[in-house]
Amino acid sequence: MNKEHFLIELKIYLKPLTAQQQVFILNKYEAIFEERLAVGETEEEIAKSLGKPRGIAEEILQEFDITVPEKKLERDGWQEIEPVANKDYYYEEVPEHPYEQTYHSYERPQHNGFTRFCQIAGVLSFNFLLMFWLIFAFVMVLFSCWLVAVVFLLSPVLGGISVSAGFNDGTMFQLFLSIFLSGAGVIGLLILTPLTKFFGKVFKRYLQWNIRVLRGEI
Known part of the structure; x- marks a missing residue:
């Protein structure tokens, strides 16, 4: 429907x-x-x-x-x-046909040429001078965090290789350290997953807002 x-x-x-x-x-x-x-x-x-x-x-x-x-x-x-x-309730008679009332449909706001130019120039300038770099920096930080979390998660593999190459106190320390880092990697993934989804939703809404402004719908 x-x-x-x-x-x-x-x-x-x-x-x-x-x-x-x-x-x-x-x-x-x-x-x-x-x-x-x-x-x-x-x-x-x-x-x-x-x-x-x-x-x-x-x-x-x-x-x-x-x-x-x-x-x-x-x-x-x-x-x-x-x-x-209810007998005590009075209501006004309306015509039989259900379409006699017109709906107030959404109308795109009317802007003159100068206003549209200012809107487009302002949005593009704001995005290029500020938002693009903020989004780029946040994406890079997020990517780095994901990379570190994955490396931490896979660190026991490296620890196991060290132990198999030669068993000594140093390799045992590396193994325990890799297990600890693996746990930190799991925690990092649990934090990064909802954070990434939230950022994706915010970015999608911001992009939709930009499109609406450029189309003159706002």
């Missing part, structure tokens, strides 16, 4: 509410879609995580003391609910 189908179905189930209440709720969920689309999620993933529109509508209608029976009405190929409202 994509965003359009999700909002249409949600609108149908929210029919007992007033037009203003429907618009407010639909705009809220449309904003959720836009925010999560901006960070790389697909419309289908967002709709799946939000849940079924009927369930969302039922929770909202319960706040207005409106119950939704199991019985459904068939209308123009859509499954539509027939709400049962």
Whole structure:
């Protein structure tokens, strides 16, 4: 289910509410879609995580003391609910057709040529003069840490080779030291793995932000 189908179905189930209440709720969920689309999620993933529109509508209608029976009405190929409202609750009649309200879709902000030039020049300059070098330095440090951790992890192999070449006090010390370094390497890998994943996510979001700025979406 994509965003359009999700909002249409949600609108149908929210029919007992007033037009203003429907618009407010639909705009809220449309904003959720836009925010999560901006960070790389697909419309289908967002709709799946939000849940079924009927369930969302039922929770909202319960706040207005409106119950939704199991019985459904068939209308123009859509499954539509027939709400049962509390007698003390008044709600505004809305037109039969579920599409009479237009959704406020996301519109790309309009910038003049000078503003766009400043945006692009500013982003490129900021990245080249600062962020590129910071990211490069962090990647190099991260790579060095991974290299050291792997070498430490494999150090018992070198210790075993030393022992097999000749058994003495020096080789025994090297063996015990290599075992200690191997443990340090395991700890290093346990720390570096989530750190690398976190850096990857941050870098991905920063890259997406740069792309949006260059496209004029911000």
